[in-house]
Amino acid sequence: MRLDPAEVPGLPLAAALVLRRGEVVATTPEWRGVEPGTLAYHTGQAELLVSGGRPPGAPEALCRLLLAELERAVAAMHGDQALRARVLVASLQLVAGLPAGSERGSAAEVLEHARAAIQARVGGVALEVCPPPDLPVPAPARIALALVQFAANAASHQGATCLRLRVGPGPSFYVEWPSGRTGGVRAIASRHPELRRRWGLGYVRTVADHLGATALPPGPTAPGWAGCCLSLGSQRLTLPLGLYAARRLVRSTQTWEQELGAAMPEVRSTLLADLERALAEAEATGGTIVRRGLVAARQAGPVTWAALPPETGPGRVREVLRGLDHERALWSAPEPHATRVHALNMLLARSLGEPAAAFSPENFRAQLERACQALGTPVPAAVPILACPDPRLVAFMLAELGGELGADASATWLTVAPEAVRRPLGRALGVRGGERFPLVGTFTLERPWN
Numbered sequence: 001m002r003l004d005p006a007e008v009p010g011l012p013l014a015a016a017l018v019l020r021r022g023e024v025v026a027t028t029p030e031w032r033g034v035e036p037g038t039l040a041y042h043t044g045q046a047e048l049l050v051s052g053g054r055p056p057g058a059p060e061a062l063c064r065l066l067l068a069e070l071e072r073a074v075a076a077m078h079g080d081q082a083l084r085a086r087v088l089v090a091s092l093q094l095v096a097g098l099p100a101g102s103e104r105g106s107a108a109e110v111l112e113h114a115r116a117a118i119q120a121r122v123g124g125v126a127l128e129v130c131p132p133p134d135l136p137v138p139a140p141a142r143i144a145l146a147l148v149q150f151a152a153n154a155a156s157h158q159g160a161t162c163l164r165l166r167v168g169p170g171p172s173f174y175v176e177w178p179s180g181r182t183g184g185v186r187a188i189a190s191r192h193p194e195l196r197r198r199w200g201l202g203y204v205r206t207v208a209d210h211l212g213a214t215a216l217p218p219g220p221t222a223p224g225w226a227g228c229c230l231s232l233g234s235q236r237l238t239l240p241l242g243l244y245a246a247r248r249l250v251r252s253t254q255t256w257e258q259e260l261g262a263a264m265p266e267v268r269s270t271l272l273a274d275l276e277r278a279l280a281e282a283e284a285t286g287g288t289i290v291r292r293g294l295v296a297a298r299q300a301g302p303v304t305w306a307a308l309p310p311e312t313g314p315g316r317v318r319e320v321l322r323g324l325d326h327e328r329a330l331w332s333a334p335e336p337h338a339t340r341v342h343a344l345n346m347l348l349a350r351s352l353g354e355p356a357a358a359f360s361p362e363n364f365r366a367q368l369e370r371a372c373q374a375l376g377t378p379v380p381a382a383v384p385i386l387a388c389p390d391p392r393l394v395a396f397m398l399a400e401l402g403g404e405l406g407a408d409a410s411a412t413w414l415t416v417a418p419e420a421v422r423r424p425l426g427r428a429l430g431v432r433g434g435e436r437f438p439l440v441g442t443f444t445l446e447r448p449w450n
Contacts, residue, residue, distance in 0.1 A: 001253045003043050003237060010300025011241070012282070012289045012307050014051040017043065030289065039097060039310050042212030042235045050239065050310060059317045059351050061428035066320070066344040067093055073337035083116035084330040087148065090141035091203060091327070094210055095319040097312070105140035107132040107167045113144035114165055118151045121329045125155050125163050132167040138211060143173060143230060145327070146207045146215070149200040150175035150228040158218060158226070170233030179226035181219075199319075199326045204230070209238035209255065240308035247279055250303065259308055271295065279304055314352060321349055335374040343396030347429075356390060356440060364388035371395035380405040385412055389439040397437065400425040405439075412439045 008017045008026035016027040025046060034049060041048040070089045077085055111129050118127055137143065147165065154160040160177035167173055208215040212235030221227040240259045242252040260271055274293030281290040282297035282304050289298050297306045311319070324331070324345060333341060350356055359367070365382065368391035372379045377399040385407045394405065394414070402417030418433030420426035431437055 001237060001241070001251050003048065003241075007300070007305075008048075010298060010303075010305050012291075012296040012298035012305050013309055016049045017046050018049055019046050039210075041209065041237055041239045043237045044235070048237065048239060058428060058430060059314055059348065062344065062348050062351060063096055063317045063320055065424060065428055066341065066348055067096060067098065069337065069340050069344055073333040073341060076334055076337060080116040080119075081332060083113050084120050085333065087113050087117045087141045087144045088323075088327050088330040090139065091145040091207070092320050092323050094139075094142050095203065095206060095316060095323055097310075097316050103139050104136055105138075107135045107137055107140075107171050107173075109140040110137060110143045110147070110173060111165050111167065113141050114147040114151075117144060117148045117330055118163070118165075121148050121327070122151050122155050122163075125151070125161055128162070128164045130164065130166040133171070135167070135171045137171060137232065139207075142207050142210070146204045146230050147173055147175050148327075148330075149204050150230075152200060154218070154228070164225070164227075168229075170231045172229050172231040172233060174221060174227045174229050176221050176225045176227030178224060179220075180224065181226050199322050203323070212236055212238055239310075242306045244279055244304045244306060245302060247276075256306075256308070275306060278306060282306075317348065318352060321345070321352070321354075336376070339371050339374050339392045340396060343390070343393045346390050346393045358440070359388040359391060361385060361388055364391050367391035368395055372398070375399040383407050387412070387440055394439060397425075397439070401431065401437070406436070413437060414439055 003017070005017055005026040008015065009028055011028055014028060014030035014032065016031045017025040019025060031051065033051075035051050038049055038051045041050065067089070070085075070092065074082055074085045074089055111132055115127065115129050118125075151163050154163060154175060154177050158177065158179070160179075162178055164176045165174070166176060204215050207213070208230060211232060214231045214233075214236075216229040216231065218226055218228050221229070237253050238255050240253060240256040242256045242260075243250045260268060260275070270293065274295040275297075278290050278292040278295045278297035281292065282288075282299045286299050289296055291309075294308055295306055296309050297304055331341075332338075346356065364385065369379050371392040372395045375395055377395060380394075380398060383405055386409070389412050397403075397414050398405070400423060401414065401420040403415045403420065406413050406415055413436040416426070416431045416433055416435050416437055420431055421433060429437070
């Protein structure tokens with residue numbers, strides 16, 4: 001579907017149509033400029049920028065600290081370890097809503113990153129890498145993780161024991177395996193986190209949308225071979241978007257058809273019900289954005305636009321945590337980065353309500369000493385603790401915020417040093433000097449501590 005600049009103000013989003021050289025062509029009334037988390041969708045010679053319309057909160061600030069630490073860790077690595085970590089970090093930046101900027105590479109870089117990651121992520125398969133053509137590509141590390149997902153699914157769902165990486169015209173990136181199959185396989189994975197169960201195929205959809213690419217499910221690719229493909233050959237608008245007149249669909253993007261037509265039956269029925277309500281209320285309100293469930297709609301004269309806005313805020317943060325867990329085989333790091341990344345991951349998970357593990361006093365003390373040594377911070381004096389918190393988290397908090405460790409029969413805490421308010425972690429957590437930051441259980445970042 002082609003989007004005319006005159007149609008942009010009617011979209012049910014905070015959005016702007018921007019030429020590649022940065023000139024703003026058209027906007028919706030809600031557009032307030034590029035904000036953290038703004039996503040870009042290709043529309044040919046321009047890009048449609050879509051903002052979440054929500055100011056970043058404390059979990060998002062913590063997430064950015066985590067991503068920055070991951071980048072610093074990659075810079076300290078070499079060889080395949082660095083390639084694997086770069087694939088992971090670039091992909092987490094994508095799901096967090098951070099743009100790739102002008103990052104460019106080559107088809108050879110895509111395959112080299114994919115080779116290193118597949119060898120760590122997919123065990124028990126032989127891997128062949130065909131010499132690629134000399135072609136420039138955007139975001140090579142992000143493309144590589146899509147190939148890793150193809151390879152993992154081929155091994156687990158197609159029983160492949162031999163894989164081949166190949167680059168075709170477009171360029172198109174193939175993961176192939178020997179097969180006598182003559183038909184394709186249906187693969188269902190929504191691009192919206194709330195509508196899918198599997199992170200891997202959801203990431204493939206995300207990176208395809210980011211690049212304006214097309215992801216093709218398993219099917220025959222050559223005599224005796226089957227495979228999956230990510231093709232950059234014809235960039236298209238990938239935002240799920242539909243135009244309705246008198247409640248009937250007039251035009252839509254291919255991704256809109258995918259989301260409403262290829263979803264699981266129970267998901268599809270919910271989306272269609274939300275769409276019907278959104279269209280009706282948009283017609284009744286005349287020109288304002290209506291949101292029902294995951295569907296947003298706005299009337300624009302005789303027609304009504306409907307869209308599935310991208311996930312924002314805590315939903316993206318949860319996707320980062322899911323990605324770290326799903327792709328943990330790609331991650332290993334030297335100290336002090338390993339301890340810092342672990343601690344930030346734990347902080348982020350707890351801020352979203354995830355339970356914290358408890359440690360025995362013996363394990364806590366031994367691991368705390370090692371973590372403090374790795375971070376170059378003094379080991380705190382021993383205090384009687386019954387339910388011990390994560391020792392690496394405690395060491396990290398002491399290194400970043402200073403203060404003193406304390407405990408009683410019901411709680412364990414860090415009494416924050418006064419200078420912590422001027423440090424990045426202190427600003428993200430919203431702490432004040434002298435307050436007690438809880439080290440056990442979950443916490444809420446939107447209110448002050450006791």
